[in-house]
Amino acid sequence: MIQPADMTATDRITAVQQVIGQVAEHSRTGHKGGLRPASEVVDDWIDDLERRFNDPAHAAGLTLGIESLDRLMAPKQALRGSLVVIGARPKMGKTAAFNKIAVHFALNHRLPTLVFSLEMTDRSLIERMVAQEAKVNSEIFYLGPNDESELSLAGDYSKGGGDCRIQHDD
Structure with a gap:
């Protein structure tokens, strides 16, 4: 362990900030970050098992909104707290799948996404999401619609986007 005498003033401030951050995170979420002994993790896992068996709704993971993928991932589904990462070669439908899952989490599960x-x-x-959910070709946003109903569908969906719990980071 590094002794305070071996640390510069900047190192000490950084260490104190890290500890304060960890305490704040623990007080907000009840979770401790960093290294944990396996025995502590096993205790948490056993508590989770008891909750799963006592409350079957707690045992169920989250569906992704893509039926074939949900069948593949059953019975666990996407566990709460999981990070869903989508990767594939270009033009394989990553954005379409990603948008479908994000909208499903935000609207069906009512989760911040x-x-x-x-x-x-x-x-x-957003353009891809609106086109996908409104079931219109995204080219209408560049070339104009074939008929006004396409723009109306896209407009109706985009107005409802305010109810959605999706946050974007660019």
């Missing part, structure tokens, strides 16, 4: 992409801006993601 963070959305970001390393390839697309927040506006591009």
Whole structure:
């Protein structure tokens, strides 16, 4: 362990900030960060098992909103607190799958959902999401609609986006 005498003033301030951050996180969430002994993790896991068996709704994970994927992931589904990462070659439907899952989490599960992409801006993601959910071709946003009902569908969906619990980080 590093002794305070071996630390510069900047190192000490950084260490204190880290401890304060950990205490704040623990007081807010009840979770401790950092290294934990396996025995402590096993105790938490046993508590989770008891909750699963006593409350079957707690045992169920979250569906993704894509039926074939939900069947593959059964019975666990996506466990609460999980990070869902989607990766594939270009033009394989990553953004379509990603948008479908994000909308499903936000609207069906009523969960706050963070959305970001390393390839697309927040506006591009919203454009894809609106087109996908309104079931219109996104080209209408550039070439104009074939008929006004397409823009009406997109407009109706985009107005409802305010009810959605999706947050974007660009």
